[in-house]
Every structure is written in structure tokens, then in C-alpha cells.
Amino acid sequence: MGRSPCCEKAHTNKGAWTKEEDDRLVAYIKAHGEGCWRSLPKAAGLLRCGKSCRLRWINYLRPDLKRGNFTEEEDELIIKLHSLLGNKWSLIAGRLPGRTDNEIKNYWNTHIRRKLLSRGIDPVTHRPINEHASNITISFEAAAAAAAATAREDKGAVFRLEEPKAAAAIGRDQMNPGDWGQGKALKCPDLNLDLCISPPCPEEPLMEPVKREAGVCFSCSLGLPKSADCKCSNFLGLRTAMLDFRSLEMK
DNA sequence: AATTCGGTCAACCGCAGTTGC
DNA sequence: GGCAACTGCGGTTGACCGAAT
Numbered sequence A: 001m002g003r004s005p006c007c008e009k010a011h012t013n014k015g016a017w018t019k020e021e022d023d024r025l026v027a028y029i030k031a032h033g034e035g036c037w038r039s040l041p042k043a044a045g046l047l048r049c050g051k052s053c054r055l056r057w058i059n060y061l062r063p064d065l066k067r068g069n070f071t072e073e074e075d076e077l078i079i080k081l082h083s084l085l086g087n088k089w090s091l092i093a094g095r096l097p098g099r100t101d102n103e104i105k106n107y108w109n110t111h112i113r114r115k116l117l118s119r120g121i122d123p124v125t126h127r128p129i130n131e132h133a134s135n136i137t138i139s140f141e142a143a144a145a146a147a148a149a150t151a152r153e154d155k156g157a158v159f160r161l162e163e164p165k166a167a168a169a170i171g172r173d174q175m176n177p178g179d180w181g182q183g184k185a186l187k188c189p190d191l192n193l194d195l196c197i198s199p200p201c202p203e204e205p206l207m208e209p210v211k212r213e214a215g216v217c218f219s220c221s222l223g224l225p226k227s228a229d230c231k232c233s234n235f236l237g238l239r240t241a242m243l244d245f246r247s248l249e250m251k
Numbered sequence B: 001a002a003t004t005c006g007g008t009c010a011a012c013c014g015c016a017g018t019t020g021c
Numbered sequence C: 001g002g003c004a005a006c007t008g009c010g011g012t013t014g015a016c017c018g019a020a021t
Helices: A019-032 A040-044 A050-061 A072-085 A089-094 A101-118 A140-150 A164-170
Strands: A157-160 A185-188
Touching (some): A019 A040, A019 A050, A040 A050, A050 A101, A072 A089, A072 A101
Antiparallel strands (some): A157 A185
16 A cells, blocks of 8 residues: 655665765756656766755755844744744745745754743743643633623634644644534634634624734734834734735745 | 763655646 | 646654763
């Protein structure tokens, strides 16, 4: 069962790339362009599998890569994007020119996680760590109760769950798979992202974006002090009132 | 000087999605 | 519509290196 391996593993090199292999790969891609990764190794005279060549090119050899340390601005941008997209590293990388998904993923795991923890923010949920557990539980029972309780308060984020991955950023383990695609709305009272992940859907009054708390920008909602990047009405050139997930598609 | 430990990051693996027949 | 080939993504691993002991 299963598909055949992507390459004949018995006859391929593994591990670190040599200078000569790099040179061969770069020369071949410069001459013939990217693509056809499966046939590339043979054509380029490399004893590597296509996936390995692709990875090496994308993560290390591409001429438009920006090497070196991440700037403070890049840090904050990654944090913001992660809070919106979860571990969608390729989407995040698409918003950071010259950075790769692998690089950002590594950087997140080694630097930013610690940075957020030192700020007292949970790197997974982007919420304060010492917040009471009951406040961060997302369940449909709780959502229904919260919806009723917050109907008058008129604040909090509304999520439309069209597919499982959409829930990544808010903790999929705490959600009921049977509810995917039901168009149910979740109220998460203190996760104030106003993020709607779905095709535009004019019906259902419940889905109408709730009013944003006046004067609270995205940075502030993440627990960051007001700073130069405090953009209460604008984020990444997008109105924060409604972020269309599709607009973040890259590559 | 030798050893241990922890951090970093390049590379691998397995799976899901896409495409073409 | 079904299948196989191929590509891309995210999680994980392990080699390497510097700091600490």
C-alpha cells in the first residue's frame, strides 16, 4: 500500500550538501529554471532526491534570500501573523520577503517562543499565560453560553468554522469535529481578532462582524505595549475589522 | 583540557493537496 | 471518477557549535 518512494533512496546522498553539489544545483537551475524536481537530480548530475534539491534551493540557494538576523519589525510581524494564521509557515513566509518558511519556523521555535513566554504570553494561544484555564476553553456549549451572555456586550471575535484547519489558531483539540462545516459561529470573548475564515457570507445576522473595541489595536490586543507599530485601524495594509484569509495566499 | 549541556538550523520524513492521464 | 505521479507543507531529527562546568 502507499505510493512508491519519491526517489531511489539506495542511490542518493543524504545529509549536508557539499559545495560542489550546491554549484551543480545552482548552475542547473540558472540554465533551466525551477521545476521538474523529480527529474532534476539526474539531469543535473546530482545523487540527491528531487525533494532534497527543492528544499536546498528554496531554503538556502535562492538568490533572493535575505540572510542574517531578523529585525525587531520582522519579529513583531511574525508574531502577528502567527496569531492570525497559526503554524501556516508558508503563508507567514509569503509576507516576509527573502525569508523562508523553514527559517521562520526555526526562528519561531528558538527565539520568538521564548520571547513571548518572557512576556507572559502563551505562544500557542497568544493569550496571557496566567489567564484562568476556563477562560480559554473553546467548546460549543461554552460558545452558546458565551453568545447569550455577550449578546448585550457586543464584543469578542466571531469564527466561522468551514474546515478543521481553520481552527488551528484557536486550538483545534478543543473543538468538536462534528461541527465542521456547520457554519456555526463561535464567540471568543477576549480573542478580539475579528477574523472571518470563509467565503463572504452576507446572511446570518450572527455572522455580522461585531463592533471592535474602540482604540484597541492589534498590537495592544496581543499584550504588546503601544509602540511604533500600533496601528489601531490598519494592519499589513488590511483593515483589521475583517481579514479575508484568501488575501494572504502567497506563492 | 575534557566533558556535558543547551541552542541553533539544515535537512529529512510523512502526509495532504494538486495535476494529468 | 479513479489512479498514480508529483509538489508543497509542517513536524521532527540530528549534527554542529559555543558556553558552562
